[in-house]
Amino acid sequence: MYDYDLFTIGGGSGGVRASRVAAQLGAKVAIAEERYLGGTCVNVGCIPKKLFVYASEFSEAFADAAGYGWTVGERRFDWTKLIEHKNREIARLNGVYEKVLVDNGVRIMRAHATLADAHTVIVGNERYSARYILLATGGWPSMPQIAGRELGITSNEAFSLPRFPAHAIVVGGGYIGVEFAGIFHGLGAKVTLVHRGDMILRGFDDDLRTSLAAEMSKRGIDLRLNREVERLERLPQRVCATFDDGTSAEADLVMFATGRTPNTRELGLDRAGVKLDKEGAVVVDEYSCSSVPHIYAVGDCTNRMQLTPVAIAEGQAVAQTLFEATPKKPDYENVATAIFSQPNAATVGLTESEARAAFSEVDVYKSSFRPLIATLSGRDEQVFMKLVVDRPTDRVLGCHMVGAHAGEILQGLAIALKCRATKSQFDATMAIHPSSAEEFVTMRNKS
Ligand SMILES: Cc1cc2nc3c(=O)[nH]c(=O)nc-3n(C[C@H](O)[C@H](O)[C@H](O)COP(=O)(O)OP(=O)(O)OC[C@H]3O[C@@H](n4cnc5c(N)ncnc54)[C@H](O)[C@@H]3O)c2cc1C
Numbered sequence: 001m002y003d004y005d006l007f008t009i010g011g012g013s014g015g016v017r018a019s020r021v022a023a024q025l026g027a028k029v030a031i032a033e034e035r036y037l038g039g040t041c042v043n044v045g046c047i048p049k050k051l052f053v054y055a056s057e058f059s060e061a062f063a064d065a066a067g068y069g070w071t072v073g074e075r076r077f078d079w080t081k082l083i084e085h086k087n088r089e090i091a092r093l094n095g096v097y098e099k100v101l102v103d104n105g106v107r108i109m110r111a112h113a114t115l116a117d118a119h120t121v122i123v124g125n126e127r128y129s130a131r132y133i134l135l136a137t138g139g140w141p142s143m144p145q146i147a148g149r150e151l152g153i154t155s156n157e158a159f160s161l162p163r164f165p166a167h168a169i170v171v172g173g174g175y176i177g178v179e180f181a182g183i184f185h186g187l188g189a190k191v192t193l194v195h196r197g198d199m200i201l202r203g204f205d206d207d208l209r210t211s212l213a214a215e216m217s218k219r220g221i222d223l224r225l226n227r228e229v230e231r232l233e234r235l236p237q238r239v240c241a242t243f244d245d246g247t248s249a250e251a252d253l254v255m256f257a258t259g260r261t262p263n264t265r266e267l268g269l270d271r272a273g274v275k276l277d278k279e280g281a282v283v284v285d286e287y288s289c290s291s292v293p294h295i296y297a298v299g300d301c302t303n304r305m306q307l308t309p310v311a312i313a314e315g316q317a318v319a320q321t322l323f324e325a326t327p328k329k330p331d332y333e334n335v336a337t338a339i340f341s342q343p344n345a346a347t348v349g350l351t352e353s354e355a356r357a358a359f360s361e362v363d364v365y366k367s368s369f370r371p372l373i374a375t376l377s378g379r380d381e382q383v384f385m386k387l388v389v390d391r392p393t394d395r396v397l398g399c400h401m402v403g404a405h406a407g408e409i410l411q412g413l414a415i416a417l418k419c420r421a422t423k424s425q426f427d428a429t430m431a432i433h434p435s436s437a438e439e440f441v442t443m444r445n446k447s
Helices: 013-024 039-044 046-068 079-103 175-186 206-218 308-323 352-358 373-377 406-418 423-428 437-441
Strands: 004-009 029-032 107-109 113-117 120-123 126-135 139-141 167-171 190-194 222-224 229-234 239-243 248-251 253-256 260-262 295-297 337-339 345-349 362-369 383-390 395-402
Touching: 004 013, 004 308, 013 029, 013 039, 013 079, 013 126, 013 308, 039 046, 039 079, 046 079, 046 175, 046 373, 079 107, 126 308, 167 175, 167 239, 167 248, 175 190, 175 206, 175 253, 175 337, 206 222, 206 345, 206 352, 206 383, 206 395, 239 253, 337 406, 345 406, 352 362, 352 383, 352 395, 383 423, 383 437, 395 406, 395 423, 406 437, 423 437
Parallel strands: 004 029, 004 126, 029 107, 126 295, 167 190, 167 253, 190 222
Antiparallel strands: 113 120, 120 126, 139 260, 229 239, 239 248, 337 345, 345 395, 362 383, 383 395
């Protein structure tokens, strides 16, 4: 009766997973992707960002090596080479995504898709009917409506800048802004990070936020809080940013990391009767079903948790709900996440203030110490760790860390929290010595 059992719009993290699994479960599937297979994560998000983070971390390693007896010769960084190598890797990943879909019998259409009605998708001059439609169109960076904003860039352009800036102003203290401040700084730029709030990383644990801000400042990032950019002006060689306190700064590059908007315009959703919230995100239930029963939506276009593993889990669950007997929904409890800043920060579970709001008796354990590596390198650095515990049950509600490899360390602790581990079980765990991570099982004093 229909051309396809499932028609997915958007070939990013969520759309590819849902399409591949649906096809493996026997559905006839098509996917439309207008820009790049793999979506934001592979092309202008997690992956190229992490490659840039790796590149930027070498400068600290070179500096620290001297304390360990190394003489490091002349150092030179070639931005063009990094971009070239990154592009090669991304092209390889685009191919991997294509192969996964093709091998499972998914038809790929490389074009913009819109809805004609609740069961019909238009791609170019063709119309296709579908039993189910999945919206997986992701998000797009948004910029503040200020004069001269066209002189700035977003994270999208940061991945293919023709020239590396000597001075970069990064606007926005969310995780993308914080990470890019670290990338530019580590690669040798002077960096000013401008944030309108009184502390970076809104939504994260307050101690994590202040600890990371202190470490970033120590490294030389100029953090300007409670400050907004009012306008940008072109100078002969640079851009001048004027702030709301009347001060200004000149830079080679201004990057806005000021939020992302769901990609739901020009999709014909009104023709199908799909409801959007006031931010333009598709309104969905816990099974990712929209206001139209056979139209589903996953990932960033639904504005839930904007993370790749979450979009993938939502896509997987939709495919299983539609083409397996039992409805599936993703589990959003204790989703661990990392900020790939310098140093890293990572978190799982409740912040201290969330825990205090939800539980009546909360214990907090904190530790701040100089990591062993910094003893010989001479670097002025503090690792910060924190556990939030529900006193009556002894259950660990939240773990937070600022320090090297926090992203790697917190993934393991996320499993512990998923298993509802207690503080006594943390304490009963033998330490790996000497490591920074061992502090998570040796913290005994409540703060
Ligand atoms: C700089 C940056 C760093 C990030 N770092 C991390 C990280 O470290 N860890 C993490 O977990 N998450 C990270 N994220 C978030 C992560 O990338 C997203 O949450 C994830 O990609 C969302 O997947 P998605 O499937 O919803 O959408 P996307 O991956 O954005 O895919 C949507 C796709 O739909 C296509 N599309 C849109 N409209 C149409 C249309 N009408 N027709 C055809 N195709 C269309 C787009 O071209 C796009 O390819 C980062 C994001 C950014 C921007």
